[in-house]
Amino acid sequence: MELEDARQDVVVAGTVAGCTIALTLLIRAGVGTDPGALIRASPIGVYAIYLFSRKGTPDLAVDTPRNWAILTVLVTLATLAYAVV
Template identity: 50%
Template sequence: MEIERAREDLVVAAAAGAATIVVAVLSSVVSGIAVGTLPSLAPLGVYAAYLFSRKGGPYGPGDTPRNWAAAALGVGVVVLVVGLL
């Protein structure tokens, strides 16, 4: 594995992991947020989609690790917003 590919994977994994941890912690600490176990793992689903979609290319201009990391964080925010409702 190339070091650049490993760094890209690490960026997306860190974003998905951080979003998952924040969702889990906030849902247990803040009384107004009720998020179940499966929805709290949704950002990790984005990371899984990233891994399985990176099979060799060619990739579009929007298919960057930065965009995948933003998608994982966005999914975490959506889960928290839905948990508030």
């Protein structure tokens, strides 16, 4: 693994970690109950797709850490809306 690949992984992993923690805390504050494990793990699913899609696939122009981080935030917001409503 090269240093640039490691930096990209840290950017996406850090975003996923922050979104996972924020999602759990916001659901607990908004709904007042403990969210289920599947709901809390939704940002981690994006990271799993990120990791497995980068193995042996051609590099695309849209395959950037920034786009994966944005996707993680969008999935987190959609999950939050689903859990609160």
